[in-house]
Amino acid sequence: GENVEQHPSTLSVQEGDSAVIKCTYSDSASNYFPWYKQELGKRPQLIIDIRSNVGEKKDQRIAVTLNKTAKHFSLHITETQPEDSAVYFCAASTPYGGSQGNLIFGKGTKLSVKP
Amino acid sequence: NAGVTQTPKFQVLKTGQSMTLQCAQDMNHNSMYWYRQDPGMGLRLIYYSASEGTTDKGEVPNGYNVSRLNKREFSLRLESAAPSQTSVYFCASSATGITGELFFGEGSRLTVL
Numbered sequence: 001g002e003n004v005e006q007h008p009s010t011l012s013v014q015e016g017d018s019a020v021i022k023c024t025y026s027d028s029a030s031n032y033f034p035w036y037k038q039e040l041g042k043r044p045q046l047i048i049d050i051r052s053n054v055g056e057k058k059d060q061r062i063a064v065t066l067n068k069t070a071k072h073f074s075l076h077i078t079e080t081q082p083e084d085s086a087v088y089f090c091a092a093s094t095p096y097g098g099s100q101g102n103l104i105f106g107k108g109t110k111l112s113v114k115p
Numbered sequence: 116n117a118g119v120t121q122t123p124k125f126q127v128l129k130t131g132q133s134m135t136l137q138c139a140q141d142m143n144h145n146s147m148y149w150y151r152q153d154p155g156m157g158l159r160l161i162y163y164s165a166s167e168g169t170t171d172k173g174e175v176p177n178g179y180n181v182s183r184l185n186k187r188e189f190s191l192r193l194e195s196a197a198p199s200q201t202s203v204y205f206c207a208s209s210a211t212g213i214t215g216e217l218f219f220g221e222g223s224r225l226t227v228l
Contacts, residue, residue: 009155032214043205043219044158051214089157093213100146100165102173103213105157 002027002094006106013080014114021109023090024072032093033066033073034103039086047088048075080113087111117141121206121220128196128227136191136223138206146209147189148173148217149181151202158205164189165212196227 003026013019025033034049050057050064050073057064061080066073073092077084087108095101121138128134140147148163150173160173164183178200180192189208193200203224207217 006157034216036217043221044217045219046216049216091158100163100171100212102160103217104174105159107155107157 001096002030002092002102002104004090004092004104004106006090006109008109009107010110010112012112012114015080015082017080019075019077019080019084019111019113021075021088021090021111022072023074023092023106024070025092025104026071027092027094027096028068028071029095030092031095032103033064034091035064035075036089036091036105037086038089038108044089077111080111082113082115085111085113119206119208119218119220121204121223123223124221125224126226128193128225130197130227132196132227133192133194134196134225135193136204136206136225137188138190138220139188140206140208140218141187142208142210142218143186144208144210144218145186146212147183148207148209149179149189149191150205150207150219151175152205152222153202161191161204193225196225198227201225201227 031052036044038044063076090106119140149161150158162181206220
């Protein structure tokens with residue numbers, strides 16, 4: 001089945017620096033790659049997603065890139081702010097496992113932005 | 116518009132006890148999901164319901180049952196709780212299935228002693 005690996009598990013940056021989180025997936029049939037942000041004690045919330053027919057997507061300070069050949073995708077946060085501190089999860093869809101397939105999550109990256 | 120509401124928020128059980136986690140959404144979404152979140156493990160799908168009247172197993176269904184009561188409500192039942200089921204449980208819904216945004220509830224923290 002699909003396996004999603006996420007690195008690093010923890011990341012500490014200074015305010016204003018950039019942060020990059022990387023994920024790899026194993027199933028070449030995967031075609032949807034969302035990123036979720038979870039603040040401490042809160043629910044996960046979608047921040048950006050990308051589909052397999054697109055190589056890059058941006059939304060203000062956040063961007064995601066996808067390399068289908070290498071089976072990896074990355075989250076880029078520029079000009080980081082303290083409110084970016086959270087756990088970030090990548091995920092990859094797979095068409096296997098029931099009528100809808102499945103969404104497999106990485107284990108998360110704890111991002112700390114120091115003022 | 117409350118989004119996804121799940122109850123209870125906290126629960127402590129003894130091994131062997133049963134309980135039901137309730138989830139309701141008011142966004143008219145067809146798909147609903149139950150995930151568990153364990154430290155360092157990310158989110159793992161327990162069961163989902165693609166539409167009213169259907170349910171499917173996810174990655175970790177053992178020890179759980181679900182009921183899609185109607186379009187709004189999707190419950191998760193632990194028939195005989197075990198310490199390995201100590202976790203934070205999240206209900207989620209989606210208008211377009213797994214290839215669209217998941218809207219999560221606030222989570223239910225379950226401890227099994």
